[in-house]
Amino acid sequence: MSESIIKNKSFLFAIRIVKLYQYIVLEKKEYVLSKQLLRSGTSIGANVREAINGQSKADFIHKLSISQKECDETLYWLELLKETFYINEVEFLSIHSDATELLKILKSIIISTKQNNS
Template sequence: MSESIVGKKTFEFAIQIVNFYKKFSIEKKEYILSKQILRSETSVGANVREALNAQSKMDFIHKLSISQKECDETIYWLELLFATEYISKEEFESLKGQAQEILKIIRSIIITTKNKTHNS
């Protein structure tokens, strides 16, 4: 899974969010909401990476479940930034679309792993 789609996508998205945060904090001088999205999104990839070193299937599912929650939280912060007019519709749709794609992949992996665990 180290070369997995979800690992690659979460890392690439984290890079975008880090760059977004740097730009956002300089241009908009907004630090609270942007720091929240930085924390939640970088946690997604970190927990995916931790899942690679899981000690069991349940640990794997647990780490991915944390990633799932953090990804959904990232979407919340994006929605809030958009609703308060800190980000444009184009930025919002692009970032939210990427986050939703990652969320779907993570959910799918969790479901598949749970099904394999129960059928074993």
């Protein structure tokens, strides 16, 4: 159940990241920070997909851990874009909230999988 939730949420989040990237590039003419955001923000879902298709519980945990790191990195880029005025407070709060929710879900799945693996 939680695998499909994280799979869907991470995919929808990636779509939001792509759209935010397009906006920042087209409207704000910023190319470096936005590219980092695009890479980390879309990597979350890609690693979730790899985790779901993992060969073992250890592989599953490893790939989700990479997703967790990418999600935290995405939060960093979002915070930096806000503080440098490439995105406003409203834009930031909306997508930051989604990223924080993803991070919490990922952490929860990793913890419960480790506990069930013991």
